[in-house]
Amino acid sequence: MMDHSQAIESQAAERYLxxxxxxxxxxxxxxxxxxxxxxxxxxxxxxQFIANVKVVSKEPxxxxxxxxxxxxxxxxxxxxxxxxxxxxxxAAAVVFGAVALYQGLIVIPGMRQGMETALALPAFQLTGAAxxxxxxxxxxxxxxxxxxxQDIPPDVHYPQYLCVLISxxxxxxxxxxxxxxxxxxxxxxxxxxxxRSGEYQLVIYGPNGSEGDKITTxxxxxxxx
Amino acid sequence: xxxxxxxxxxxxxxxxxSEDAENYLVTYFSRPVQLTLRARLRSPELIQDAYQETFLxxxxxxxxxxxxxxxxxxxxxxxxxxxxxxxxxxRGHTRHDQxxxxxxxxxxxxxxxxxxxxxxxxxxxxxxxxxELPEKDRELLRRVFLEEEDKDLVCAxxxxxxxxxxxxxxxxxxxFKTKLLRANWNTAKSGS
Numbered sequence: 001m002m003d004h005s006q007a008i009e010s011q012a013a014e015r016y017l018x019x020x021x022x023x024x025x026x027x028x029x030x031x032x033x034x035x036x037x038x039x040x041x042x043x044x045x046x047x048q049f050i051a052n053v054k055v056v057s058k059e060p061x062x063x064x065x066x067x068x069x070x071x072x073x074x075x076x077x078x079x080x081x082x083x084x085x086x087x088x089x090x091a092a093a094v095v096f097g098a099v100a101l102y103q104g105l106i107v108i109p110g111m112r113q114g115m116e117t118a119l120a121l122p123a124f125q126l127t128g129a130a131x132x133x134x135x136x137x138x139x140x141x142x143x144x145x146x147x148x149x150q151d152i153p154p155d156v157h158y159p160q161y162l163c164v165l166i167s168x169x170x171x172x173x174x175x176x177x178x179x180x181x182x183x184x185x186x187x188x189x190x191x192x193x194x195x196r197s198g199e200y201q202l203v204i205y206g207p208n209g210s211e212g213d214k215i216t217t218x219x220x221x222x223x224x225x
Numbered sequence: 226x227x228x229x230x231x232x233x234x235x236x237x238x239x240x241x242x243s244e245d246a247e248n249y250l251v252t253y254f255s256r257p258v259q260l261t262l263r264a265r266l267r268s269p270e271l272i273q274d275a276y277q278e279t280f281l282x283x284x285x286x287x288x289x290x291x292x293x294x295x296x297x298x299x300x301x302x303x304x305x306x307x308x309x310x311x312x313x314x315x316r317g318h319t320r321h322d323q324x325x326x327x328x329x330x331x332x333x334x335x336x337x338x339x340x341x342x343x344x345x346x347x348x349x350x351x352x353x354x355x356x357e358l359p360e361k362d363r364e365l366l367r368r369v370f371l372e373e374e375d376k377d378l379v380c381a382x383x384x385x386x387x388x389x390x391x392x393x394x395x396x397x398x399x400x401f402k403t404k405l406l407r408a409n410w411n412t413a414k415s416g417s
Contacts (some may be wrong), residue, residue: 014398015389016264018376026264027308031258034257034300043260045405046398050370051342052351059352162375173376209375211387 013042017050019208024026102197123147126202126218131175134199134219141224144194149185150202150218161215162205163188167198176207197223231299239287249279254303261304265311275314279307350404354397362393 002012010138012029015021033039124137126148139146152161157179163186164174172194177186186204200222206213230253238246258279262272283306293302355363365383368374369390380387 011391011395014394018387020387020390020391027344030261030264030308031301031304033260034254034304040257040260042398044256045402046394047260047263048347049351049394049398049401052347053355053366054371055343056348056351056355057371061236092324164375164378171381174375174378179238209377 002028004032004036007032007036007039013039013046016043017046020211020212022212043215054098121145121147121189123149123187124220126150126220136221136223138223138225139192145189146192147187147189148202149187150204151181151185151218152204153216154208156215158206160207161186162207163211164203164205164209164215165190166201166203167196170199174209192224195222195224227270231296233296236287236292236296237298239284240290240292242288247284250283250303254280254283254300257300258303258307261307262311266314271314275307275310278314279303282306282310346408347401347405350401350408354400354404359395365390365393366397 007013007029012021012025012032014083016026016029029039033043098195122139122142124135124146127135137148150163159179161177161179162174163177165172173190175188177188198221200212200220202220204215204218206215226259235246239250258276259272262275262279266272266275285340286306293299355366358366365379365385368379369376376387376390380390
């Protein structure tokens with residue numbers, strides 16, 4: 001079992017709360033802090049700090065929106081419209097109104113029609129990193145979406161999974177996917193305009209998204225035709 | 226570290242349903258049980274239920290006449306019970322039988338598990354602490370803890386590694402504790 005000096009040296013309290021410990025390490029640390037008042041105090045103070053950061057971090061947003069109450073006269077209201085800022089706002093409102101009208105009459109009906117129509121999407125099943133050559137995914141230029149499916153190992157059971165698409169070591173996007181039905185793969189829709197031809201990796205994590213939570217990696221090559 | 230607190234006499238007292246012994250057990254393990262459950266369960270109601278269930282099951286064990294060969298293993302025993310109950314609650318299994326009505330429940334002097342992590346005093350300390358941090362660190366904490374964004378992605382965006390985030394939390398936690406102690410000390414001093 002972990003002892004106190006190991007817990008201090010490894011900053012186990014912080015690792016524990018940041019989800020950086022494996023399940024075995026986390027349990028080991030928990031067993032330790034059930035016996036160690038200092039470590040339980042460390043986890044507790046960090047938990048309190050985090051809980052209060054959550055609350056306090058919301059405050060500036062609220063405070064910025066607040067303005068001191070002022071006495072309002074009709075003359076002030078009328079005069080306010082002729083100030084540059086108000087005139088600009090009025091012009092912006094007219095422009096936004098026109099855009100809204102255009103969207104309401106033309107764009108949204110078109111989208112609605114699109115949503116009510118069946119679409120054929122290019123779809124690919126990815127295979128794990130250890131199974132051989134990376135699969136090549138070819139998609140025609142102008143395609144909007146591509147569906148990627150990947151299996152979850154049968155011994156892994158999480159309520160949801162974090163899927164991160166990585167290119168050249170940088171995340172392109174990430175999406176949280178609910179656990180699929182037993183034996184079924186996770187399927188995600190990837191916006192093709194965000195992709196360029198090249199090598200990619202789709203990394204599946206447990207819900208914490210930490211390195212220790214990594215489940216599997218699916219490398220593939222992507223090519224726009 | 227705390228194993229020596231529990232000896233055979235203490236386990237005998239638990240078996241004999243000593244109110245003092247039971248209250249001491251609840252008080253001693255209240256914090257680690259809360260923290261462990263909080264790490265596994267998100268719903269405050271579920272944490273509260275699992276918290277009560279943990280102590281109910283530990284006390285029922287000793288009340289039924291069972292004991293531990295090694296009294297020093299009591300913390301590990303409570304942890305195992307807590308861990309198993311959290312898993313049971315996660316899996317949505319039915320709960321353990323309620324305690325029979327004729328048995329007196331131990332007095333829980335510990336604060337509500339979901340209760341008062343956030344207080345005015347702590348918020349004040351955290352406000353001050355956040356103000357003293359560079360904008361980048363403040364944003365990092367906000368996005369990781371408030372927005373609960375993916376830590377790797379947030380760290381990559383700020384060009385820092387996970388070690389940076391960990392050390393940031395470690396230092397902030399120590400300063401939080403120190404400032405809180407100082408604030409409490411000042412309050413006590415002005416009150417006396």
